[in-house]
Amino acid sequence: MSASVFSTGITRRSFAASTIAGLAALPLRARAAANIEALAVTCIDYRLVDDAIRFLDDERHLRKEFDLVALAGASLAAVAPAFPASGAAFWDHVAIAKQLHNIQRVVLLDHRDCGAYKVQFGSRFADDGSAELEQHRGIMRLVAAEFERRKIDLPLEFYLMALDGKAEPVPV
């Protein structure tokens, strides 16, 4: 009884057709919101979920203007050997947000004391101050290079949030 949806008579073609029919039936107001400003990528960490939304809504002025992906490590998820499935999800969602909502940039919000960075770096995890910032910056540079390698032409903004909810921009 474990047959997948796609092997039980719903072909990819009919699935796509019914999805498009569903979109056409959406009220005009919902469809009018198809173009938005950004895709935001945050960590999953429960301590900072509210601060991350507040930062995006109020400080970045992106209320109702961002798609949201939460993956452990945020920037790290895109490139970490420790989390290959997160990497696949990251790049899939960049493509989906581009296609569905014509996003104009990607905002990546890492945070200090991140458990995913601890997993990836183990004893080399930099746990505070400027060393921690540089560890994040190193990952962010890899992410920027990967966007370039994949020929995804979107401006990137990187931030590092402290546990008190204050975020600083990280130029890469």
Ligand SMILES: [Zn+2]
């Ligand atoms: Zn984290």
